[in-house]
Amino acid sequence: SQQGEEDPQALSIQEGENATMNCSYKTSINNLQWYRQNSGRGLVHLILIRSNEREKHSGRLRVTLDTSKKSSSLLITASRAADTASYFCATDDEGSQGNLIFGKGTKLSVKP
């Protein structure tokens, strides 16, 4: 079953602009994670936010979590061409024994 739904499906911006991607989910979670996938490559873990956290930062990344709305957002500030990739949110559901359920992803294109 699919849990996370990313929005938008595709996003095109200029280098230096900020990129915001949203994720909605359906059930109670232990944590929510964001991953990046470059074309033809594996997924790279970016950040994990626990259900009792509301905001987390890592370098140019900022993740928020609103468990009342069952939603999360990923903000990439001062984007670079190298940020071009697909971004996925994934939820670790309560009682799932660590089974991550992924959304469909947002394809981000950063133009130089």
Place this chain on the structure above:
Amino acid sequence: DTAVSQTPKYLVTQMGNDKSIKCEQNLGHDTMYWYKQDSKKFLKIMFSYNNKELIINETVPNRFSPKSPDKAHLNLHINSLELGDSAVYFCASNTGQGVYGYTFGSGTRLTVV
């Protein structure tokens, strides 16, 4: 050193054949997973193993069978391959404690002709 390595990277085979994909992790993680990514980039879990025991088995055809000879390896065997099995298969590992993210392999692109 590659943390999670999969072989082969590409696999082209005919319908009806039996094939295996190997996965090894050198991170000392307790849990390993297999995910399937379809042509629309949707990722779905297939199996996970914790200390050689299957703890999650999603509704995948029984033609797919995971085999874990030890904690560092989780291989995927596929019997009687079908056209619909064409996809990218990712191996991943994790501490299993819900604290850290997964580490993924680079994927195996399986094409069934």
